[in-house]
Amino acid sequence: MLTALEVRLRRRRCPLSREPLSVPRRTFLRQAGVLAVAGPVLAACSGGLGGSGGGSTKLTIGFVSPRTGGAAGFGEPDGWVLDQARKALANGLQVAGKSYAVEVVDKDSQSNPQRSAQVANDLINSNGVDLMLATSTPETVNPVSDACEAAGVPCISSVVPWEAWYFGRGAKEGQPSPFKFTYHFCFGTxxxxxxxxxxxxxxxxxxxxxxxxxxxxxxxxxxxxxxxxxxxxxxxxxxxxxxxxxxxxxxxxxxxxxxxxxxxxxxxxxxxxxxxxxxxxxxxxxxxxxxxxxxxxxxxxxxxxxxxxxxxxxxxxYWAPTWPYKSSLTGLTSQQLGDGYSNALNKQWNQQLGPSVALFDVAAAALKAAPDPKNKTALAKAISTLTVDTPVGTLAWGKGPVPNVVATPxxxxxxxxxxxxxxxxxxxxxxxxxxxxxxxxxxxxxx
CATH class of the missing domain: 3.40.50.2300 (Response regulator)
Incomplete structure (x- = not known):
């Protein structure tokens, strides 16, 4: 029996071919449902599944970071941060008069570029994420961003010097941005x-x-x-x-x-x-x-x-408890984030707390700013002009230093x-x- 997604896609015409998407089910699954290339195929034919999501009332956020491996220090506070984000999102989000439940699915990149790409594609193809978050070093962030760009899935990332993220992924100085779905905030050289x-x-x-x-x-x-x-x-x-x-x-x-x-x-x-x-x-x-x-x-x-x-x-x-800013999603000040982490785990504050919480601030603000958060093209467009308060300061896209990037202190x-x-x-x-x-x-x- 065909799934609802298969039925919709078979009925839809692909603007690249101008022919109906009518193929045998086994061929369809091999070409678009199982392999990692599903993202590019669907992005090319549907603008990144830019429809309304078939009336779904659940939003899924993917989160990828290095919990183990050489860059594991960046992932030390992840468990606590994810707890705060899930608590803040427990009652869902109200967007354009509609209620959405929110699920956060986290993956460990193991500090490995190949693993990063693998878990990103898993989140895209198996979990059907509406929005991806990624953090900490090019070895994790760049492969995740590339997978999302290819699949037409909005992605927000941080803690990679922005030049290593932007130019390191193929953008050219003085030329228009090649990225339509991936956005970043971080310091630079x-x-x-x-x-x-x-x-x-x-x-x-x-x-x-x-x-x-x-x-x-x-x-x-x-x-x-x-x-x-x-x-x-x-x-x-x-x-x-x-x-x-x-x-x-x-x-x-x-x-x-x-x-x-x-x-x-x-x-x-x-x-x-x-x-x-x-x-x-x-x-x-x-x-x-x-x-x-x-x-x-x-x-x-x-x-x-x-x-x-x-x-x-x-x-x-790039963040400390003395930063005079707070999270718009959790309402916690920087000092409260640092103290809360130390008191809960009896560990010294970790500067990754700030940008990791900020990723969820941006995610919630972006989803609420999109007229339809299930429409990936509309969601990416909402991020491109977003302004949001976070523990690392106010982030405002659309002001440079290059498209898709906010430079932070x-x-x-x-x-x-x-x-x-x-x-x-x-x-x-x-x-x-x-x-x-x-x-x-x-x-x-x-x-």
Whole structure:
């Protein structure tokens, strides 16, 4: 017996062929129902299933993040965040006078690009998600975004420098956006540059920066954009060249940094790679005055794993409990998010709390803004002009820096020995990208 979806699609004409979609059921299932290519086929013939959804009163949101694998630190607060989102959505959403139940289905990307694409296609084809959310590193976010773009499913993502998300997926500078269904909010290299050049002068150095920028989406975006900006600001970049993720011997790079007396060190590595590098740097006597790390060192668990070598590392923060903003979906302030997480799990606040909750703020606002939240084309259009309050600030699409992207602030600070409940504390040392966030201390030299 044919399903209702099959009947509707057989009756519908595909504008690409101008012929009725009348095929045997086995062929139909093989071409459009089972394989991952179902999304592109249906998107081409129906604008991403842009109809009303057949009167369905349930909305399904997919959520993909790295709970395990090399980037698992980003997924530490996921369970708590998902609990808050599901509670806030328990009574459903009212859209254009109609009530919708809301289901959230979460998947672990395992920090692996192939796995990310697989779970995204599972959510699209098996769960029939109306909206996808994805977060944390290009290894997770970019494959999920690509799968959604191909299938015509709206997707909102975060915590990938926007250049690595936008240009890393094939967009070209100065050309129209190739993306119709995928949207993003995150800081970029301009925000890193402004933050670093606000922080680094707090410690006198020779302005020579040894960089470890990998051969991946993040590293390539940083090398192309951040390096020239730092050079323009008077810093000398010492770059031994792009290294392969998973490298286990950094002796050559360390020797070069020592030989050229790089008093500032900067890196955007996968967390296990930095742990390997930093241990070898200590063994080989490289100890810069400023050790500025990104993509790792974001969470207390990663710094605690470094032992004494972690104290004094300078890091970046895209959210903290002192952010003066709140979630429009849950109503919780940033401080309440941090305190609630710590009290519930007896763990130190984790900066991923902010953008992960923000994803659900955006999801709820987008679904309510669409005239028909089951119409994927209409939902994507609603996101393109959306303005919504979140813990990371007010997000407003349609204002640049490029189509589909909202650039958010990133601030810099330093990990120090804790003075209270937890063994470590992160203190914010500059706020050039968002003066509304209070500064707690000046940067202290690492060496």
């Amino acid at each position: 301009e925000q890193f540059h402004k933050s670093y050049t606000s922080l680094w002068p707090q410690v006198p150095t020779n302005k020579k920066v040894g960089v470890m920028w990998p051969n991946d989406a993040d590293g390539n975006a940083v090398r192309k954009s951040l390096g020239p900006l730092l050079t323009q600001s008077g810093y000398t970049i010492v770059d031994p060249g792009a290294y392969t993720d998973g490298t286990n011997d950094f002796s050559a790079q360390i020797a070069q940094f020592k030989a050229e007396n790089c008093e500032i060190f900067n890196t955007f590595p996968l967390p296990p790679d930095f742990a390997t590098f930093w241990r070898q740097a200590a063994q080989q006597g490289y100890k810069p005055k400023i050790a500025q790390i990104a993509k790792t060192g974001l969470f207390s668990s990663q710094i605690e794993a470094q032992g004494q070598l972690g104290i004094g590392l300078a890091g970046a923060t 990133i601030l810099a600070g330093q990990w120090r020995k804790g003075t209270g409940r937890f063994p470590l504390e992160y203190v914010i040392c500059e706020n050039a990208n968002d003066p509304n966030v209070p500064v707690a201390s000046r940067l202290q030299p690492y060496a």
